[in-house]
Structures are given as C-alpha cells and as structure tokens.
Amino acid sequence: MAAPRMPPARLSGVMVPAPIQDLEALRALTALFKEQRNRETAPRTIFQRVLDILKKSTHAVELACRDPSQVEHLASSLQLITECFRCLRNACIECSVNQNSIRNLDTIGVAVDLVLLFRELRVEQDSLLTAFRCGLQFLGNIASRNEDSQSIVWVHAFPELFMFLIITDHFLKSPELVEAMYSKLSNQERVTLLDIMIAKLVGDEQLTKDDISIFLRHAELIANSFVDQCRNVLKLTSEPNTEDQEALATIRLLDVLCEMTSNTELLGYLQVFPGLMERVIDVLRVIHVIGKDTTNIFSPSDSLKAEGDIEHMTEGFKSHLIRLIGNLCYKNKENQDKVNELDGIPLILDSSNIDDNNPFMMQWVVYAVRNLTEDNSQNQDFIAKMEEQGLADASLLKKMGFEVEKSGEKLILKPNNDIPPP
Structure with a gap:
C-alpha cells in the first residue's frame, strides 16, 4: 500500500513535522484503513510514524497539566491525538498482524498514559472528550481477540485506569474495551x-x-x-x-x-x-x-422477613x-x-x-402468561386443556386474571376484567 507522505517543515533550522500536513496525512490513513486489504498490507514503519506524532502531541497535554494556562493552546494537539487514535483504531480491526506490530512499538503504554493525562485536564471540551473516546476505542480494538495485547493493556491500565473508567461509566462508552477486558475483571x-x-x-x-x-x-x-x-x-x-x-x-x-x-x-x-x-x-x-x-x-x-433481616x-x-x-x-x-x-x-x-x-x-x-398467550391460540388452548385436566388450578387462573370457557367442544382461555398489573 502506498502511504501518504508526511513532508517536514523547517522551524528555526530544525526539521519538525508540520501539524496541518500531519493531520491531513493521518486522516488519509484513517480512511484507507477502513478497508481490510489496506490494513493487511500496511508497513510497520507507518505505525512508528504515527506513534512519533502521538508522542510529540502528548508533550502539549503534559504542559497543560502542569500549567492550566496552556489549556487554550491544546486544540491542534488534540486534533492530532484524536486522528492518531482513529488511525490506529482502524488499523487494528480484524488484523492481528497490525495489532502485534503496534503493540510491539509500546504504543499501548503511550496511549494509556495519555488517557490518564486527559483525566487531569480540568476542562470541558468536546475535542478532549472525542480524543478520550477514540483512545479507549483504540485500546479496545488492539485488545480484541488478541490475548497478548489484552495482557499488555491489563498491565498498563489496571487498576488505576480501569477503576476510573468503571466508576465514571466511561468504560461503558467503549464496547470494544468492555468486551476485550471483561474476562480479566474480578x-x-x-x-x-x-x-x-x-x-x-x-x-x-x-x-x-x-x-x-x-x-x-x-x-x-x-x-x-x-x-x-x-x-x-x-x-x-x-x-x-x-x-x-x-x-x-x-x-x-x-x-x-x-x-x-x-x-x-x-x-x-x-x-x-x-x-x-x-x-x-x-x-x-x-x-x-x-x-x-x-x-x-x-x-x-x-x-415475611422481620425488619432488618439481611436479604440474600x-x-x-x-x-x-x-x-x-x-x-x-x-x-x-x-x-x-x-x-x-x-x-x-x-x-x-x-x-x-x-x-x-x-x-x-x-x-x-x-x-x-399474558405475553405467551397474546395472539397465540395454540398456547391459549394448551392452558385451557391444562385446567380441564386438573393440571392448572381454575382459582389460580382466576387470580391471575384468566378464565376458561367452553364453546361447543372447544375450550377457550380468555382474560377477565380483574387482570392484576404486571
């Protein structure tokens, strides 16, 4: 697969990735990885490049955690982080080769650390929540049906991240992660x-x-x-x-x-x-x-239980x-x-x-019984015959809001007007 090139830009004589170009390239990769054939032919070097962008973008989050005044400058970094997670998330779908390649780069540890950093940011931003959600989706996809990846996620994320996610119900918002990790929960x-x-x-x-x-x-x-x-x-x-x-x-x-x-x-x-x-x-x-x-x-x-009795x-x-x-x-x-x-x-x-x-x-x-017999003459007949044969108590059926009538040679189970509420 021909990967989009990520050309560098010069700043103060040092070669650094251009954020806008990185974002466009990541979005192109994310789209490509929606197709299985592109996932299966992706070179490992792409995932190293995505990881490098993720690490550099993480520095801005670390700075904002230390200095809240820097939060307002997070927008571009959160965009890059979100797209990195989306790209990696898509790359892992039903592709154990990519799961293994990404895991072996220690991307899981970086992702977990970053998600934990998100928890320390005292801001209400849709962009932060989106990055947070995409990070969890990536962790879920890399762990899906891959025991080695599940073990690494567990090592990095338990107990601190999991306890936080479960208690705040963020864990529920990532079905991939819930499915991958449920068996490992106590x-x-x-x-x-x-x-x-x-x-x-x-x-x-x-x-x-x-x-x-x-x-x-x-x-x-x-x-x-x-x-x-x-x-x-x-x-x-x-x-x-x-x-x-x-x-x-x-x-x-x-x-x-x-x-x-x-x-x-x-x-x-x-x-x-x-x-x-x-x-x-x-x-x-x-x-x-x-x-x-x-x-x-x-x-x-x-x-009846006495007041204070412990329920089992x-x-x-x-x-x-x-x-x-x-x-x-x-x-x-x-x-x-x-x-x-x-x-x-x-x-x-x-x-x-x-x-x-x-x-x-x-x-x-x-x-x-009402749901079993609604528009179902076979089940109605069955219960009516049970009553005729003494296998169903007529007084019990009456208490339940039903009665059996005989119409010619046919028994009919019908609700009476005293149906108790469910």
Missing part, C-alpha cells in the same frame, strides 16, 4: 460494572441513539456471558451462606438482561439471541425442582427469570411457541405461589 469488578449498566438503563434520562448503539454491543456480551455462566448460581444450593462473587455476578447479568429487554430498541436483538431462551427455561426448571424437592435457598418462603443475593432471581421469559415473548410468536415446546408453560404456572424470596412473583407470572 467478579467484584464485574458486579460494579453491571450495576452501572443497570443504573444507566433505568435512569431518568432516556437513552440516546448513541447509547442504544453502544448497548446493542453490550447486549451480545451480557447474553453470551449469561448463557455460559448462569448455572454458577446452582452452587448456592450446597453453600447457602456463601456470599459467592461469581454467583452474584451471574445474578447481575440476569438483572441487566431484564432491563435491556424492557427497552423496545434493545428487545428485538435479544429475542433472537441464540440459546438465550433455552438457557433461561433450563435454569428456571432446575431451581424450581430443587426448590420443591429439598429445603434450600431456592425453596419458596411464605413468611438470590432474592428475586426466580421471578426475574420469569420476567425475562415474559419480555422475550412480547409480541414474538417464535418465542411463545418455543416456551411451549420446552414445556415452560406448566413450569411458569407452577411458580405462581407466594414466595417472600421472590417479591411480585404472581405479577411476573401473570405478565409472562
């Missing part, structure tokens, strides 16, 4: 990150289009992690008094999924996520059975599984049918007992 750090996700999803401010785009990327990580790890919660049946951080992180994954599927713009993606519905039904079935067969942490409790980490876990099933079935016939095929309907109906360990269980069961 379970306690994962819980903190997931709590911040929940706070963002349920906050008073509506998610912007950019937020939705970011959370769609997060949704893949969260759903995959839950599918892989959800059975970790079952260990609590044998160790009921253990505050297991791994199990708690898994429970938080479920909480995040419940909130994500409550957002219509995120719901569609998760409704078709491979294996998610199957895994949710599987875990619900296991904890339901073991909760009925023996006395353990998943057994229903109808005794699994409180609400079962009802949230049913909530997630209801969300995934919302106006989605394929998932409605899938729950029926997996024998999930009797399981949901049998979970409607009062359970102090799962507040609002009845409401979530009602919500799930």
Whole structure:
C-alpha cells in the first residue's frame, strides 16, 4: 500500500513535522484503513510514524497539566491525538498482524498514559472528550481477540485506569474495551460494572441513539456471558451462606438482561439471541425442582422477613427469570411457541405461589402468561386443556386474571376484567 507522505517543515533550522500536513496525512490513513486489504498490507514503519506524532502531541497535554494556562493552546494537539487514535483504531480491526506490530512499538503504554493525562485536564471540551473516546476505542480494538495485547493493556491500565473508567461509566462508552477486558475483571469488578449498566438503563434520562448503539454491543456480551455462566448460581444450593462473587455476578447479568429487554430498541436483538431462551427455561426448571424437592435457598418462603433481616443475593432471581421469559415473548410468536415446546408453560404456572424470596412473583407470572398467550391460540388452548385436566388450578387462573370457557367442544382461555398489573 502506498502511504501518504508526511513532508517536514523547517522551524528555526530544525526539521519538525508540520501539524496541518500531519493531520491531513493521518486522516488519509484513517480512511484507507477502513478497508481490510489496506490494513493487511500496511508497513510497520507507518505505525512508528504515527506513534512519533502521538508522542510529540502528548508533550502539549503534559504542559497543560502542569500549567492550566496552556489549556487554550491544546486544540491542534488534540486534533492530532484524536486522528492518531482513529488511525490506529482502524488499523487494528480484524488484523492481528497490525495489532502485534503496534503493540510491539509500546504504543499501548503511550496511549494509556495519555488517557490518564486527559483525566487531569480540568476542562470541558468536546475535542478532549472525542480524543478520550477514540483512545479507549483504540485500546479496545488492539485488545480484541488478541490475548497478548489484552495482557499488555491489563498491565498498563489496571487498576488505576480501569477503576476510573468503571466508576465514571466511561468504560461503558467503549464496547470494544468492555468486551476485550471483561474476562480479566474480578467478579467484584464485574458486579460494579453491571450495576452501572443497570443504573444507566433505568435512569431518568432516556437513552440516546448513541447509547442504544453502544448497548446493542453490550447486549451480545451480557447474553453470551449469561448463557455460559448462569448455572454458577446452582452452587448456592450446597453453600447457602456463601456470599459467592461469581454467583452474584451471574445474578447481575440476569438483572441487566431484564432491563435491556424492557427497552423496545434493545428487545428485538435479544429475542433472537441464540440459546438465550433455552438457557433461561433450563435454569428456571432446575431451581424450581430443587426448590420443591429439598429445603434450600431456592425453596419458596411464605413468611415475611422481620425488619432488618439481611436479604440474600438470590432474592428475586426466580421471578426475574420469569420476567425475562415474559419480555422475550412480547409480541414474538417464535418465542411463545418455543416456551411451549420446552414445556415452560406448566413450569411458569407452577411458580405462581407466594414466595417472600421472590417479591411480585404472581405479577411476573401473570405478565409472562399474558405475553405467551397474546395472539397465540395454540398456547391459549394448551392452558385451557391444562385446567380441564386438573393440571392448572381454575382459582389460580382466576387470580391471575384468566378464565376458561367452553364453546361447543372447544375450550377457550380468555382474560377477565380483574387482570392484576404486571
């Protein structure tokens, strides 16, 4: 690939790169690296040149950190830094050769140090935030599916940068970095990150289009992690008094999924996520059975807690599984049918007992049944036949806001006027 030339300019007899020419050349490279063939043929010398520009531009940031009066002169340096990060970010997309070349130049260390310097600048500038975001995107891309790069990012960025990013929720704004580094976080750090996700999803401010785009990327990580790890919660049946951080992180994954599927713009993606519905039904079935067969942490409790009693980490876990099933079935016939095929309907109906360990269980069961039966005559018939055969309690169905009527030889499940709110 023929790289754009970066001609030098003379200043006081010393050869230095001309900022405007550097910026134009970097922008040209950034555009070229959008194509895979250009990434695969990029010579290592280009990345050394970009690193040199990045280092020189960093001096202006260091000066502004020491002398706040210099902040007003940062504009051109921040432009160069941003474009360096964009260029390197694009070069790393699905290209392990470039990831390795850039990493071996110690670019990761320079980038992390620079992002940490940004934190010390007490200014509110869009240009600074853009440079900050592009720096995180670069770190995410160079670490993506590259264990050697992940290790180097971890060495340079942990704990100071990661703790700062997680607490201030900047980490959320870089899905590439979250995905690359999630496996390296401790379970306690994962819980903190997931709590911040929940706070963002349920906050008073509506998610912007950019937020939705970011959370769609997060949704893949969260759903995959839950599918892989959800059975970790079952260990609590044998160790009921253990505050297991791994199990708690898994429970938080479920909480995040419940909130994500409550957002219509995120719901569609998760409704078709491979294996998610199957895994949710599987875990619900296991904890339901073991909760009925023996006395353990998943057994229903109808005794109210005394004031001051400590809540256990699994409180609400079962009802949230049913909530997630209801969300995934919302106006989605394929998932409605899938729950029926997996024998999930009797399981949901049998979970409607009062359970102090799962507040609002009845409401979530009602919500799930309504979403399972809406415009789905097969599921309606199935529940009606369960009632006729004595497999579903008519009084329970009535409490849930449904009743079974007979029309000729056909049984019809219909909502009555006493449907409790979800």
